[in-house]
Amino acid sequence: MTIQEWKFTSKDIAAKPDLFLSGHRACAGCVPATVLRLVMKGTRGPTIVTEATGCMEVASTIYPYTSWATPWLHTAFETAAANASGIDAALKIMKKKGKLKQDHVDVIAFAGDGGTYDIGIQALSGAVERGHDFLFVLYDNEAYMNTGIQRSGGTPHGASTTTTPAGTVIPGKLEYKKPIGEIMVAHDMPYVATASPYYWRDLLTKVRKGLEVEGPAFLHIFAPCPRGWRSDPAKSVEYSKLAVETCVFPLWECVNGQWELSVPSRLVALAPQKKKPVIDYLKGQGRFRHMFTPQGKKLLEEVQNLTDRRWQRILQKCGMVQKS
Amino acid sequence: MEPLVKQEKTAMSGDEAIAFAVKQSDVDVVAAYPITPQTIIVEKFSEYVANGEVQTEFVCTESEHSAMAASLSASVTGARAFTATASAGLALMHEMLFVTSGCRAPVVMAVANRALSAPLNIHGDHSDSIAQRDSGWIQLYVENAQEAYDSIIQAFRIAEDFNVLLPVMVGLDGFTLSHTLENVETLSDDVVKGFVGTRLLPNVLTHEGKMVPFKLDPDNPMTMGPIALQNFYFEFKRQQDEAMKNSLDVIQRINDEYSQVSGRKYGNGLVETYRLEDAEVATVCLGSTAGTMKAVVDELRREGLKAGLLRLRAFRPLPVNEIRNALEKVKAVAVLDKSMSFGGNGGAVFHEIRHALYDAETPPFVVDYIYGLGGRDASPTELRGTYEDLQRILKTKSVQNQVQYLGLREEKGQ
Amino acid sequence: MTSHEKGWKEIAPAGVCSKSSTSFLTGDWKTFKPVRDISKCTICLTCVLFCPDGAIRWHPEKGDIEFDLSYCKGCGICANECPTKAITMKLDQE
Numbered sequence: 001m002t003i004q005e006w007k008f009t010s011k012d013i014a015a016k017p018d019l020f021l022s023g024h025r026a027c028a029g030c031v032p033a034t035v036l037r038l039v040m041k042g043t044r045g046p047t048i049v050t051e052a053t054g055c056m057e058v059a060s061t062i063y064p065y066t067s068w069a070t071p072w073l074h075t076a077f078e079t080a081a082a083n084a085s086g087i088d089a090a091l092k093i094m095k096k097k098g099k100l101k102q103d104h105v106d107v108i109a110f111a112g113d114g115g116t117y118d119i120g121i122q123a124l125s126g127a128v129e130r131g132h133d134f135l136f137v138l139y140d141n142e143a144y145m146n147t148g149i150q151r152s153g154g155t156p157h158g159a160s161t162t163t164t165p166a167g168t169v170i171p172g173k174l175e176y177k178k179p180i181g182e183i184m185v186a187h188d189m190p191y192v193a194t195a196s197p198y199y200w201r202d203l204l205t206k207v208r209k210g211l212e213v214e215g216p217a218f219l220h221i222f223a224p225c226p227r228g229w230r231s232d233p234a235k236s237v238e239y240s241k242l243a244v245e246t247c248v249f250p251l252w253e254c255v256n257g258q259w260e261l262s263v264p265s266r267l268v269a270l271a272p273q274k275k276k277p278v279i280d281y282l283k284g285q286g287r288f289r290h291m292f293t294p295q296g297k298k299l300l301e302e303v304q305n306l307t308d309r310r311w312q313r314i315l316q317k318c319g320m321v322q323k324s
Numbered sequence: 325m326e327p328l329v330k331q332e333k334t335a336m337s338g339d340e341a342i343a344f345a346v347k348q349s350d351v352d353v354v355a356a357y358p359i360t361p362q363t364i365i366v367e368k369f370s371e372y373v374a375n376g377e378v379q380t381e382f383v384c385t386e387s388e389h390s391a392m393a394a395s396l397s398a399s400v401t402g403a404r405a406f407t408a409t410a411s412a413g414l415a416l417m418h419e420m421l422f423v424t425s426g427c428r429a430p431v432v433m434a435v436a437n438r439a440l441s442a443p444l445n446i447h448g449d450h451s452d453s454i455a456q457r458d459s460g461w462i463q464l465y466v467e468n469a470q471e472a473y474d475s476i477i478q479a480f481r482i483a484e485d486f487n488v489l490l491p492v493m494v495g496l497d498g499f500t501l502s503h504t505l506e507n508v509e510t511l512s513d514d515v516v517k518g519f520v521g522t523r524l525l526p527n528v529l530t531h532e533g534k535m536v537p538f539k540l541d542p543d544n545p546m547t548m549g550p551i552a553l554q555n556f557y558f559e560f561k562r563q564q565d566e567a568m569k570n571s572l573d574v575i576q577r578i579n580d581e582y583s584q585v586s587g588r589k590y591g592n593g594l595v596e597t598y599r600l601e602d603a604e605v606a607t608v609c610l611g612s613t614a615g616t617m618k619a620v621v622d623e624l625r626r627e628g629l630k631a632g633l634l635r636l637r638a639f640r641p642l643p644v645n646e647i648r649n650a651l652e653k654v655k656a657v658a659v660l661d662k663s664m665s666f667g668g669n670g671g672a673v674f675h676e677i678r679h680a681l682y683d684a685e686t687p688p689f690v691v692d693y694i695y696g697l698g699g700r701d702a703s704p705t706e707l708r709g710t711y712e713d714l715q716r717i718l719k720t721k722s723v724q725n726q727v728q729y730l731g732l733r734e735e736k737g738q
Numbered sequence: 739m740t741s742h743e744k745g746w747k748e749i750a751p752a753g754v755c756s757k758s759s760t761s762f763l764t765g766d767w768k769t770f771k772p773v774r775d776i777s778k779c780t781i782c783l784t785c786v787l788f789c790p791d792g793a794i795r796w797h798p799e800k801g802d803i804e805f806d807l808s809y810c811k812g813c814g815i816c817a818n819e820c821p822t823k824a825i826t827m828k829l830d831q832e
Contacts, residue, residue, distance in 0.1 A: 011783060013787060018792045022792045022793060023759030024759050025762075037790070038791075059789050060553050060759070063551065065758070068769070070542065071544075073540055073548045074547055074548070077394035086393065089381035123390045235818055437821055528751065528754050533759050538751075548754055549753060550753045556743070559749060561747060563749075
């Protein structure tokens with residue numbers, strides 16, 4: 001069934017058996033776990049999952065237990081996309097030689113920001129350039145959480161991490177969040193999209209669209225981490241809503257180079273009162289606490305300006321402007 | 325021994341012979357990255373692909389690390405996988421070599437043995453694969469292009485054996501073997517295909533409680549490569565070690581079976597002895613140097629010296645019994661190491677030969693020669709010199725220098 | 739040393755996992771547990787979709803949801819996201 005035909009209600013999704021099972025050891029309030037659960041709800045048939053080293057990999061496969069009801073492979077930190085390449089090549093040739101039972105198998109590669117922005121980017125870029133048929137899902141919790149909250153290329157400007165602590169001289173990470181989505185668009189690949197778990201309907205649609213692509217697809221999913229962000233676990237999904245409403249994490253799709261702003265972000269673009277100030281998102285997160293001091297005020301302004309600048313850039317690509 | 329099948333003789337380099345062997349072995353996936361002196365393997369193979377001569381997915385990965393990850397992943401999906409590399413490429417794969425053997429993926433890899441940087445050197449020595457001896461891969465070292473061809477074909481059978489399920493690397497000396505033309509006798513496509521057979525998969529018990537073929541298959545989900553904590557990791561490593569022990573027999577058996585078909589045998593598969601039965605002095609080496617050494621041994625024998633040679637074909641698993649049986653009656657042994665173990669008081673092969681001989685009733689003198697690093701040629705005269713040293717050792721009943729460097733310039737003018 | 743675990747001769751190679759995590763009950767992690775006011779619940783299933791642990795299940799045959807406290811870690815996302823505030827987090831006294 002193609003995306004055109006897939007109509008679903010919350011009841012349809014809820015009734016689908018979980019392929020990412022309960023009993024995993026993720027923290028209470030871990031939204032990457034919610035993301036993985038939802039992505040697996042979006043699968044359409046036989047699926048093979050491969051994953052990079054990281055929180056979700058470690059939390060879901062502590063031998064002898066596994067939370068995966070699909071075939072699942074982990075090899076190393078850098079290799080989510082390289083694994084997907086090998087699996088894709090094997091499936092292709094086995095099908096040609098009549099050795100594959102299934103008509104088609106979807107391949108999903110999961111990685112955190114470590115396994116995508118940094119150590120995994122080479123394999124990702126290579127796999128996309130070679131055109132392998134797989135969906136790469138980045139669950140972005142904005143730091144190397146599994147090893148103790150160290151900064152990554154996906155850590156936003158000003159965030160305090162254990163390798164960029166907010167000290168008396170340096171106020172957190174000085175560098176900026178690598179625009180990974182735009183980098184993947186620059187690969188001239190069939191499908192790139194961002195998603196946020198609060199907007200689960202949009203997320204599921206994008207998962208399905210990504211799987212339907214015959215070739216590489218990239219899905220960047222925002223995944224708040226209460227432990228690493230030092231925020232209230234109960235508010236973890238709410239932060240994924242605030243990130244969109246403040247334009248910190250705009251939702252968009254790029255289909256064969258055509259940009260389109262997704263509905264939740266479109267609503268913000270079209271209605272000025274809906275665009276919330278960045279401070280609404282930052283407050284309550286311990287990793288940004290140092291911004292709420294007299295010295296941190298400048299940093300708050302920087303983050304607002306940075307957010308607005310990137311938001312404008314996305315709008316431009318989508319052929320829109322922010323109404324004011 | 326008369327082969328049962330008709331073979332064709334073609335002039336091929338070691339690399340070309342390997343590409344041809346892969347072509348004939350019904351390989352499903354080749355994921356590789358070019359590096360001198362392996363490049364001819366991937367180039368030749370891509371010609372086969374481009375001309376529709378093979379049914380193989382050829383993946384030009386963006387690095388060797390990804391090449392091994394992709395090979396391993398393809399292998400555990402059920403495909404027969406091959407890759408090739410050398411030197412820095414093998415070093416870059418280091419992490420993934422351990423993962424591949426840990427995942428029990430029977431990947432076969434050709435390594436065109438080449439020196440490691442720094443400084444950069446593209447020529448042949450064994451430092452690349454010797455440095456990977458702990459990675460859980462079976463290591464075979466070939467003497468010539470013929471053996472390279474034969475060993476690749478055998479490697480698939482060794483790797484895929486249910487009692488083994490370990491990846492196999494076949495080392496051939498960079499440039500000396502990879503690029504030099506030799507007459508290679510090749511078997512017909514049918515015979516090779518029949519010998520390697522279809523890849524069979526053992527059954528494993530999954531978390532669903534089913535005993536199903538060991539592969540990534542949506543019909544029978546299983547989790548591979550989990551995190552194993554202090555309470556389980558050790559047991560998995562012991563399993564790999566047991567597989568290595570089993571491979572001692574399997575390598576011999578496959579060598580034997582292959583000789584029935586081709587008429588060619590390489591010692592017992594693990595080691596090749598040359599005129600060792602009554603030898604008083606002997607050298608031990610890996611790879612193409614053995615070819616030169618055989619000529620040296622013959623010359624010495626003509627002069628009346630009881631000289632012999634032991635070629636290690638398998639370095640991993642270490643054929644301890646074969647080494648001991650071959651050398652324990654010899655009185656003085658010189659080991660040749662084409663790699664350096666800095667600060668190790670001798671090379672890796674030296675350490676392991678001494679280890680194998682330690683428990684012999686009357687262990688011989690064992691000395692080491694580091695040679696050939698960075699493609700430094702070792703002439704027959706220089707190699708003969710090791711035997712002359714051994715004679716001196718026997719005469720004086722003492723060793724002056726346990727570890728020496730063959731062909732090294734100490735000062736200008738040497 | 740735990741000798742009640744299987745030895746190297748008994749476990750599957752390559753770390754192929756032998757148990758589903760559903761046999762690992764994470765419910766004893768929680769300090770707070772979700773309590774639902776049925777009168778406010780509209781069965782929108784938002785909580786079912788957002789629970790990181792899949793601890794809230796939709797039973798179509800019953801037309802109702804069920805909280806599986808044997809997995810619930812007490813994070814409170816369900817309570818925070820419920821559109822009608824039908825769920826409150828209460829101290830788990832057990």
